[in-house]
Amino acid sequence: MGKYQQKRESINDMVDKNKLYSIKDAVEILKKIDSSKFDETIDVSVQLGIDPKKSDEQIKYAVVPPHSLGKTVKVVAICNGDFISKATNAGADFVGGEEIIEKIMNENWVDFDVVIAIPELMPKVGKLGKVLGPKGIMPSPKMGTVTKDIEKAVKESKQGRIEIKNDKLALANFPAAKKSFEINKILDNIYFLMDSLISSKPSSSKGIFMKKLSISSTMGPGIKIDVSSLKDEIKNGVTA
Secondary structure, X not given: OOHHHXXXXXXXXXXXXXXXXXXXXXXXXXXXXXXXXXXXXXXXXXXXXXXXXXHXXXXXXXXXXXXXXXXXXXXXXXXOOOHHHHHXXXXXXXXXXXXXXXXXXXXXXXXXXXXXXXXXXXXXHHHHHHHHOOOOOOOOOOOOOEOOOHHHHHHHHHHOOEEEEEOOOOEEEEEEEEOOOOHHHHHHHHHHHHHHHHHOOOOOOOOOOEEEEEEEEOOXXXXXXXXXXXXXHHHHHHHO
């Protein structure tokens, strides 16, 4: 038996695919699994009880977790006037108005991770949809990237905002922590993110909001979570 197969079997022995775990137990298992030589990401996957075809039921927002995942984030701030200095002082990597818009449009320039724009320039930014849309980085009021509070938006983006949104299958998949974090820090982030997701339930969405939940590491197994006890576990936090 090869080393890879032995490792997979060892992992399978640690996770009961038919069992529903608490988040705390699942994180402890993932921490014990030696599945790669790099610092993996702990990911969350949620099957939501929404109709993704209805705009008033879609989930789309961003939050800053208690502990940053440490990723370097390049931020573009599209603004003018007094906003230029505010965005620059807040740490934006590229700042400008129409010249930035033209560069993105004419050069298909997308060497950045987040685009923030002030509302006044959105009529002009709108024409960048074909370039920024496929990358999922078109400025949006729901994501907090169309705002007059450009300092806050830039700072949060540089700190590592996590975007939470559903796809066409009503799934929300997002990173929560790095595997190298201490267990309490991983739990801090996951509980915070799950609490924010619960709070984001659209008023138009009826029935069960979270149908299924699992967490995994980049190279590790997916572990099913007991959704029925989720609120209590979040409430108890890391002392659970």
